Amino acid sequence: MNQFLSVDDVKDPMALVNDAISLKKDPFAFQSLGKNKTMGMLFFNSSLRTRMSTQKAARNLGMDVLVMNVTQDSWQIETQEGAIMNSDKAEHIMEAAAVMGQYCDILGVRSFPGLKDREMDYSEHLIKSFVKYAGVPVVSLESATLHPLQSLADLITISEHWPKRKPKVVLTWAPHIKALPQAVSNSFSEWIQKMDVDFTITHPQGLELADKFTKNATLEYDQLKAFEGADFIYVKNWSSYQDYGKVIDQPEWIVDSAKMALTNDAKVMHCLPVRRNVVIADEVMDSENALMIEQANNRTYSAQVVLKELLQRL
Numbered sequence: 458m459n460q461f462l463s464v465d466d467v468k469d470p471m472a473l474v475n476d477a478i479s480l481k482k483d484p485f486a487f488q489s490l491g492k493n494k495t496m497g498m499l500f501f502n503s504s505l506r507t508r509m510s511t512q513k514a515a516r517n518l519g520m521d522v523l524v525m526n527v528t529q530d531s532w533q534i535e536t537q538e539g540a541i542m543n544s545d546k547a548e549h550i551m552e553a554a555a556v557m558g559q560y561c562d563i564l565g566v567r568s569f570p571g572l573k574d575r576e577m578d579y580s581e582h583l584i585k586s587f588v589k590y591a592g593v594p595v596v597s598l599e600s601a602t603l604h605p606l607q608s609l610a611d612l613i614t615i616s617e618h619w620p621k622r623k624p625k626v627v628l629t630w631a632p633h634i635k636a637l638p639q640a641v642s643n644s645f646s647e648w649i650q651k652m653d654v655d656f657t658i659t660h661p662q663g664l665e666l667a668d669k670f671t672k673n674a675t676l677e678y679d680q681l682k683a684f685e686g687a688d689f690i691y692v693k694n695w696s697s698y699q700d701y702g703k704v705i706d707q708p709e710w711i712v713d714s715a716k717m718a719l720t721n722d723a724k725v726m727h728c729l730p731v732r733r734n735v736v737i738a739d740e741v742m743d744s745e746n747a748l749m750i751e752q753a754n755n756r757t758y759s760a761q762v763v764l765k766e767l768l769q770r771l
């Protein structure tokens with residue numbers, strides 16, 4: 458692994474999941490590996506879990522950590538090559554990334570999509586520019602279209618709750634008041650298809666995700682039918698990919714206990730943060746089948762196993 462931007466950077470995703478589960482049992486086993494190495498973390502957008510879990514992971518490996526909130530603490534960064542920089546952006550990514558690469562051995566970048574220009578967002582221009590100019594391995598802390606550290610944590614969590622039979626996993630769209638990225642859903646869809654599961658995606662018509670991520674998933678527009686016999690319900694809102702960035706108002710798609718009663722006593726998952734009683738009802742969030750806190754805990758081990766792999770190749 459030379460970088461971690463998507464599942465395509467991982468030779469054997471299930472081996473990585475198993476390695477993360479081993480690390481979880483002995484988190485300080487590699488605490489000398491990152492000695493005298495620095496992890497840089499750049500945030501163009503807000504974060505709680507990614508920020509704290511990745512710092513913890515780096516420190517478990519003995520790394521020093523530098524964190525920068527780019528939009529608040531740094532110069533505003535121009536990303537277009539050839540730009541005439543006569544507006545508010547004082548520094549070009551060509552210099553900014555190269556300079557950060559002098560201070561850091563691994564660079565993590567979080568940057569959400571603008572949700573206005575689909576081609577631009579799906580080109581992943583920003584994170585690819587960091588790869589091009591930083592000169593050190595880049596880790597996605599959630600990019601415009603993907604959130605691989607979250608998905609790896611989700612697979613760890615599903616592995617830990619693996620039922621006796623091949624599980625049915627359902628990714629369900631749920632309502633939200635704001636336009637959210639497709640990144641978590643895109644990423645979950647491509648990672649879960651590396652596991653031996655039956656995978657169904659359910660959402661209202663018009664919310665189809667990009668084919669390149671859904672691949673062989675079963676699409677079911679009837680949410681109730683999709684929930685039947687499910688072992689895992691993964692809940693996530695996303696804005697429209699077709700009518701790019703549009704918010705669809707379908708409050709009846711909330712995940713509540715009546716819908717969960719249709720499942721095979723399914724575990725319920727969400728990457729967090731979640732808006733209670735808009736996306737998921739309190740009774741489901743507070744049920745013993747809710748895995749969200751375990752997912753958040755596993756973010757440490759997903760980051761740690763990725764940083765370990767990268768450090769071993771430096």
Ligand code: CP
Binds near residue numbers: 506729
């Ligand atoms: N799930 C997740 O990435 O959380 P944060 O946005 O808080 O980092």
